[in-house]
Amino acid sequence: MDMLFIKGKYKSALEALIEMKNQDVTFSKDTYVLAFAICYKLNSPESFKICTTLGEEALIKGDVLSRRASCFAVALALKQNQVAKAMSFFSQIMKPESITCMNLNIIIHIHSNMLETLIEILKDAAEGNLSNFVKKQEFSEEVLAAVREKVKDIPNLRARFEEIYEKLHVSGRVTTLTLDAMLCHTPRDRTSHLVLLNKRTASRRTSQPLSQSLLAE
DSSP: OHHHHHTTOHHHHHHHHHHHHHTTOOOOHHHHHHHHHHHHHHOSHHHHHHHHHHHHHHHHHTOOOOHHHHHHHHHHHHHTTOHHHHHHHHHTOSOOOSHHHHHHHHHHHHHTTOHHHHHHHHHHHHTTOSOTTOSSOOEEHHHHHHHHHHHTTOHHHHHHHHHHHHHHHHTTOEEOOOHHHHHOSOOOOOSOHHHHTTOOOOOOOOSOOHHHHTTOO
16 A cells, blocks of 8 residues: 555555455554545545544544644645534644644634634744744745735735745745645555455454445445
């Protein structure tokens, strides 16, 4: 599954993922990252449904999703205009101080029309008032462009934003990296999950296969 992802064969990777679930293969933290990354790359209602279901199953099982896995889930939810779900996934991130989390949080505020709070977050960053746990407070030029587009018809907010943007830029806190680039480093899964597909263990399922239960309308 990991090699399929690396080669950009996301649909085939999703099929491998579904097969793994149908064979009751236990998901590690890395597997969840890879699974959510696949769903994010496909960016469809179907993949969003699978991502959401996997997330809910992880909670039921007591599996703790890594920050990276949750970031993929948040980003996919935003792409699918499921803002409430994006906020739910984001709230589950134990330490949302990473650069990726910061940028996702800005997008959440844009989609939620929480513009005053958004401007305050950027203002705090420009003035160095954010959490000390954030090693480098950087915002994607792409994300800031989305902010500019959102506030362009609100003169007061537009003026405040442009002033803040200039401070961020001068202080080197604006990066050309896109949000997708921040998210999509090659997963560091050191074992091939495809090998696990060859293990024909007896199924302990009591419900219909994942391919049917997740993809059914």
